[in-house]
Amino acid sequence: GAVVSQHPSWVICKSGTSVKIECRSLDFQATTMFWYRQFPKQSLMLMATSNEGSKATYEQGVEKDKFLINHASLTLSTLTVTSAHPEDSSFYICSARPGEREQYFGPGTRLTVT
Amino acid sequence: GQSLEQPSEVTAVEGAIVQINCTYQTSGFYGLSWYQQHDGGAPTFLSYNALDGLEETGRFSSFLSRSDSYGYLLLQELQMKDSASYFCAVGLGNQGGKLIFGQGTELSVKP
Helix, strand or coil, X not given: CCXXXXXXXXXXXXCCCCEEEEEEECCCCCCEEEXXXXXXXXXXXXXXXXXXXXXXXXXXXXXXXXXXXXXXXXXXXXXXXXXXXXXXXXXEEEEECCCCCCCEECCCEEEEEC | CCEEECCCEEEEECCCCEEEEEEEECCCCCCEXXXXXXXXXXXXXXXXXXXXXXXXXXXXXXXEECCCCEEXXXXXXXXXXXXXXXXXXXXXXXXXXXXXXXXXXXXXXXX
16 A cells, blocks of 8 residues: 655654654655644544645644644655644644545654653 | 544454444535554554445445445454554545544454
């Protein structure tokens, strides 16, 4: 199946700093990628849709100035958590799909803000 | 708003069959998907229904009734490695690419 990678797999940062997470589709091109957040023992919550060459579309309640998304190429989307705070600590997962059926998820990035 | 309901947890024994139900109320519908997630891992795709009926993939089958806004995942010949969380998800915008997930069902398989 298709492969989506994420980097880093985990990161610890201090409160107030920014963190960038990369999502790559390794063997297919993705004009659209999706970013999710998951808290422990909870479901995946869609944060935003990343569109290649245009602005991301954010879900209601997600601060676009805090979670900056850039989709500069057909295989790379980045999520930057700006001025991170402890409540931003979570598991961030991206996804993309090569067809119309299954989505492929990256391995996730565990962010801890101290 | 969008809502998907599924049981929070299910317990079964090895070799048994288990069914995880999912009902949904969403503003659009591009299909119902099922994903498996082990602790600390990423969700992996199991099955997808765009039309009514049963889809079979090995030990896993999924069913959809659009008129009832209902679907289920059937897991047969349960194995210990099937212990995981299972999520149903409805595809919405972006031709179904935008997924809204249920809260997940934690399946425990006992020896």
